[in-house]
Amino acid sequence: MAGFVFRENRVPHYQRMFQKHDGNRVFMKAPRSKLILYPYFFLMAGTLTSSMYMMGRLVLLNSRIMDFIQNILGGKPSPSPSPVPAGDDAGFADFAGIPDPSPAIASPSPITPIASIPAQTSLPALPYTKWYRVWERTTPADFKAEAMILPFLIAIILVHLWGTKTNKRKAKTWIAAHAPILEQEYATVGFGGRKAPSLDSVKGEGSVPEELMKENAPNEFVTYASGRQNVAFLDMKLSLIKRYNPLVVLGEYIVGFLFESSPAPEERIDYTAYTFDGREGLIVPGKKGEERKSTHNSAYDGFVWAVVNKDNMRRLRDDRYDVSLTTTKDHPKLPAWATVMSEANEITETLLTPDLIQAVHDAGDDAFEALIITDQPVDRPNKIDETIPKKRITLALRIPSDYTKILPIFQSYLRVPDVLVSHGRFRPEVMRKVRATRDEEIRKLKKVDEDEKAEERKLAQDKKKREDREAMLKSLSAIEQKKYLDKERDKEQKRQQKRRTMRA
Known part of the structure; x- marks a missing residue:
């Protein structure tokens, strides 16, 4: 191109900001060592101070390019800059002493012949200032804000890791305590589609806990079991405290202390068993072309019956529609802190077996919450279709320090469907009273x-x-x-x- 003299080697884009112009000539000076410039460039791009310098330098380069274009088009040359920049370029005072090349007189013709331009024999030297040496223009005092924020970030990360790891350890302990019992009662446990592992395999190094339970949230773990007579499937949910977020836990405790409607957070286990109720043929699919074998009648009468901890009696009656249909009456065989909520006394005498009474005693006041047999919805129905009976059995426990305390009540809970199928048909007079409430x-x-x-x-x-x-x-x-x-x-x-x- 006419009117320009270039170096043979092409200059990278990050070095073009050091160009000097003289009329319609461009002179470029590369740094002393490209190998040194590359690491400095990446370090400079990572700091806020270097970014500010880069923005100012781009503004200066833009103004010089505009002057260069005006000179080519025959416009008036811009006045020479002051030795000490002012305004936006005040941060580049280190380069104020660099001499600019003397401007050449622009040709009156819009196109300058190449022969009329003298060859450039030497390039002006560009001083190697501390702008290139990041360690000289930055001090630890420039990172006070980062130094104040960094400990809090590290603390938050450590607390989160500790909380999630602790919850996972508790979940593994929970499934390890229940796996042997589930192996005896159910054909399939977990989400892997295989038989439940034994306690030794769960504790062993080769076990895969992900097959036994799923993590819905860092504070919530669930598992599933199926393949048992009289029970379609069993859902189990472990709810833990949000240890990974102490501020949220503190807020929940404060709200629970101030408002009775919002209970304080606690660690609990919820079991829900859905019974067949004589519908095995509709729920369990059979093989194509194979004649289904006749099974025993697993149906039983629908009612609501519960053994609850007196501390939770009022909350259950307010929160659950099905429990609100019952009447409360103490039983002499139960401990003083437990009571029975039933729709008929005959139902209580049939279901309150000696094994269940002993299991409630063993669980204790600090672990046992409620054992509920129901066929009604938890929420009050607003339509007639919502009153269709759906029979299920639920057990709510608090997490104890030792799982051996709650294993007896868990075993009794797993056998409740068998008791209902065997003895869950009552006299017409009893069921007439139960149906009257529903009607x-x-x-x-x-x-x-x-x-x-x-x-x-x-x-x-x-x-x-x-x-x-x-x-x-x-x-x-x-x-x-x-x-x-x-x-x-x-x-x-x-x-x-x-x-x-x-x-x-």
Whole structure:
């Protein structure tokens, strides 16, 4: 290109900012060593101070490029800069003493012949200042904010790692304590589709805990079991404290202390067993072309019965619709801190077996919360379809320091479906009382449903009357419309006067 003299080697983009221009000539000076510049460049890009210098340098380069373009187009040359920059370029005072090459006189012709431009024999030396040496222009005092934030970040990371690791260790202890019992009762445990491992394999190094349980959250672990007579499947959930977030735990404790409706966080285990109730043929698929074998009748009567800790009795009655249908009565064989919530006394005498009573004693007040047998929804139904019975058995426990305390109640809980299938059919007089409560709730829902439908019909009729009235008024003339409206107004006044007379 005419009017330019370039070096043979192409200059990288990060070195072009050190270019000097003289009219329509560009002179470029590369640093002394490219090998030294590369690590300095990456270190400089990683600090906030170097970024500010780079932005200022780009602004200066932009202004010089504009001057260069004006010189080519024949514009007026910009005034020479002051030895000490001011304003945005004040941070580049270290380069104020660098001499600029003397400007060449621009040719009056827009295109300057190449022969008229003298060859450049030497390039001006660019001093190697401390701008290249990051360690000379930065001190530890420049990182005070980072030094104050870094300990908090390290503490948060360490607390999070400690909390998640502790919760996983507790979950592994929990599944290790329950695995032998589940192996005896169920054909498949966990999500791996295989037989439940023994206690030794769970504790061994070659075990895979992910097959036995899943981590829904750092404080919530679940597992699953199936393949047992009278039970379709069993869900188990372990809820732990959010140790990885102490501020949230502290807030939950404060809210639980101030408001009774929000209980304080606690570590608990929830078991929910869904029974077949005589529907094995609908739930369990059979092999194609194979005749299904006849099975025993696993159906039993639907009712609500529970053994609860008295500390949780009020909360359960307020939170659960099914438990609110029962009446509370103490039993002499149960400990003083436990009570029975049942719909009939005969149900209590049938289900409260000696093994279950002993298991409740062994669990203790600090671990046992509730054992509930129900066929009603937990939330109050708003529609008749929601009152369809869904039989299930739930057990709620607090995590103890020693799992041997709750293993007896867990074993008794797993055998409750067998007791229901064997002895869960009661006299018609008993079930008539149980059904009466459900029928009363269904009648209330039907009444509400009928009232809603009547209201909808009334609204539809009113809407149709308004549409007919508007259509009739549109078909009348102005005088006829006025007469019709006056007649309506007189009727309304007479109606209101009659109401006032009747009230008086």
